[in-house]
Amino acid sequence: MWKVRMRRGTERETGDGKRETLLRRASRVARKILGAPDYQAYLEHCRAAGHGPALSEREYVAQFFEAKGKGVRCC
C-alpha cells in the first residue's frame, strides 16, 4: 500500500482563511454523521472549485433530501 504524507483533503477552512471555531467544527462533524445537509460546506466547496453557488439554500436542501430518499438503510 502506498501511504504518503498527504494534505488532508477533508479539512476545510472558512472563507476568510481563518481556522474554523471548535463549535462550528463539532456541528459539521455531527451533520456528516447524521447525514444532514450542510449549505455552508456547499458554499465552501463552490468557492474552492472557483465558481459561484448554483443552488440557493432552499434548492440545495430540497435536492439533498430528495437524494437521501433514494439511499438504502440496512436491516
Added chain:
Amino acid sequence: MNRIGALLLWGGISGLGAAAFGVLALSRGESINAAWLLTAAVCTYAVGYRFYSRFLANSVFGLDDRRATPAERFNNGRDFVPTNRWVLYGHHFAAIAGAGPLVGPVLAAQFGFLPGTLWLVIGVVLGGAVQDFTILFCSLRRDGKSLGQMAKEEISRSAGITGMLAVLFIMIILLAVLALIVVNALKASPWGLFTIACTIPIALLMGWWMKRWRPGKVGEASAVGAVLLLGALVAGGWVAAQPQLAPLFTHTAAAITWMMVAYGFVASVLPVWMLLCPRDYLSTFLKVTTILVLALAILVILPPLKMPALTPFARLGEGPVFAGKLFPFAFITIACGAISGFHALVASGTTPKMIARESDARFIGYGGMLMESFVGVMAMIAACTLDPGVYFAMNTTPAGLAQASQVLAQAGFVVTPDVMHQLATQMGEQTLIARSGGAPSLAVGMAQIFASVTSALGGRTLTALWYHFAIMFEALFILTTIDTGTRVGRFMLQEIVGHVWPRFGETSWYPSVLASSALVVAGWGVFLYQGVVDPLGGINSLWPLFGISNQLLAAVALCVGTTILIKMGRQRFAWVTLTPLAWLVAVTMTAGWQKVFSPDPRLGFLAHAASLAASPNLDAARLIFNDRLNTFVALLFMTVVAVLIVTSLREWWLVLSRRKPALVHEASYVESAYATGD
C-alpha cells in the same frame, strides 16, 4: 525495540483472546460473566483488523493513496464529498446497523450463548468484514457504482438482472419480517403503541421545521424531536394507566398489521422530507446514542450470563423459537452481525462516494463491520442475562411451548406463570408471553441492565420506562427501514417494469408511483399477515427465510468480488472471498433444502402443509397456502443464486483459461491532488 514491543503487545492480545475463548468453551454448568465474551470478541477483532485487513489492503487489493477516489474526482459538495475517515465511519455505521444485529443473536440464543457468539466473532473477521471491504473497494474503483451495475459489467447482463431481482425479493421478505417484529412488540401494548404512534406527528413537525421553516436546520429539528419523543415515552406510561385512554391504543396483532400496511404505503408516497428523512434522523440519533450507552452499561455492570453455553436444542433441533439443528440454522439466524448481504448495497451506495483516499476503505469497510458484530455480541449478552425460562416463555407461542415442554423441563428452563406476570407488571405490560421476534426479550434484557445502572446511581430503577425506551428504539429504526425499503423497492419495481413499459418507469408519474407502492406494500403485507396469523408465531418460518435471503445476497456480492479479483489478476488471493462464499452456499442451500423438503412438519414447509391436509380446522387452507408460498420463495431464492453462481463460474473459467481477456471495468487512474509526492 519497537518490534519487540509490538510482538509482546499482539502476542498478549492473542493470548488473552485465546484464554477468553477457553473459558467460554470449557464452562459447563456454572454461570459465566459477560466479561469473557467481550474479551474474546474484542481481542479477535483487534487481531483480525491488525493482520487480516492489512493483508487484504496491501496484498490482495493493493490500495493506493496516490489514486484519486471518486469523492475527489467528482467532488460536488453534495453526494460526492471527501470526508474525514472518523466521520465517515460514523456515517457508514449508522447506515449498516439496524435491527438485524440486535434481533438475530437474541433468537440464536436458543442454542446457548456459545454457537452464536463464535459465529458472530469468527464470521465477521473472515466473512462479513471481508465482504463489506471487498465491495467497498470494488465500488471505489468504479466511480461508486452499485452492486447490480457491477454484476452486470463484470459478470454478465443476465447476472445484473438476476441480482436486481434478488435484491427486490429479499427486500420484500426483509420488510415483512421486520414489520412482524414491531407488530409482536406492540400488540396489546398501549404504552408501546402510543409512543410509536407519536413518532408520526413528531416526524411531520420535524420535516416541516427543516424543510419549510428553517431549511437545513436538521440539528435543531432533531433535538426538538428527541425531546418530544422522550415526552411521548413518559406520556405513554400515563396513557396506559388511564382506563378510558388505554383501550384506544390496545389492539390485536391483526389490527396493527393493517396500520403498518397503511403507514408503509403513505410513507412511500409522501415526499421524503415530510416523514422519511426526519424519522431517519431521529432514529440515527437514537441508534448511535443507545448503542454507546448499552456498551457502557454492559462494561460497568458486567452481568453474569444465565443461559448455558449450549442448550439441548443445538443437538436436537426441535427448538421452540425456530426449528432446525445448529448447522445450518445458527448461521442463518444470525445474518447481520456476522455477514450481511445488505451491506453490499450500502458499501456500493453512499459510502464509496465519500471516501477521501483509498487506504481509508480498510477502516471504514472492515472496521465498520467489526463494530456491527460487536453490537450483535451485546445483543447476545443482553438476551443471555435473562433467565432461560423467561427467555423461552417470551419467544414462543403457547403451542410451541407445549411441543417443547419436555426438553425445557429436563433442562430446567421453566418459569411459573406468576413469575411471568410479575415480570410483565414490572415492565409495565399486561403480558410478555409469546412476544416472539427478539425485540421484547432484548428490551427486557436491556431494561434490566439499564435499571441496575440507574439503581446503582441511587435513583429509582425505572425498569418499565427503560423497557419501553428499548422497544421504542427498535421500533423506530425498524419503521425507518420500512419507509426507505418500501421506497427503494418501489424504485426498483418501476425500473424493472420500465424496461417493458417506459411510462411506468417515470418516478414522478403518479399512477405509477401509487401502483408500484401498492404492489410493494402488498408484497410484504402478505408475508406479514401470514406471520401474524401463524399459530407458531410467524418468526418461526419468516426469520429463516429472511436469513437465507440475506446470506444469499452476500453470496451474490462475494461472486462479484471474486470475479473482480480474478480479472485483476489476483486469482492467487481469490480464496479470500471464495472461502466465505463456499461456506455461505453450503449453509444457505442446506437450510433452504431443509426448510422445503424436511419430513419434520415443524421444519419443512411441505411436510407442514401435508400434516394439515386432513385437518378440520378452518384456517388449514390458508396455512397450507402459506406453506406453499414459502416453498416457492425459498426455491426461487435458491434458483436465482444457483444461476448466478453458475454464470460466475463460467466467467472465471473463461478468464482463467484465457479464452476471454481479463478485462476489468475499473475507472482509469487519476493522480490524487492530495498526495504531496515525497
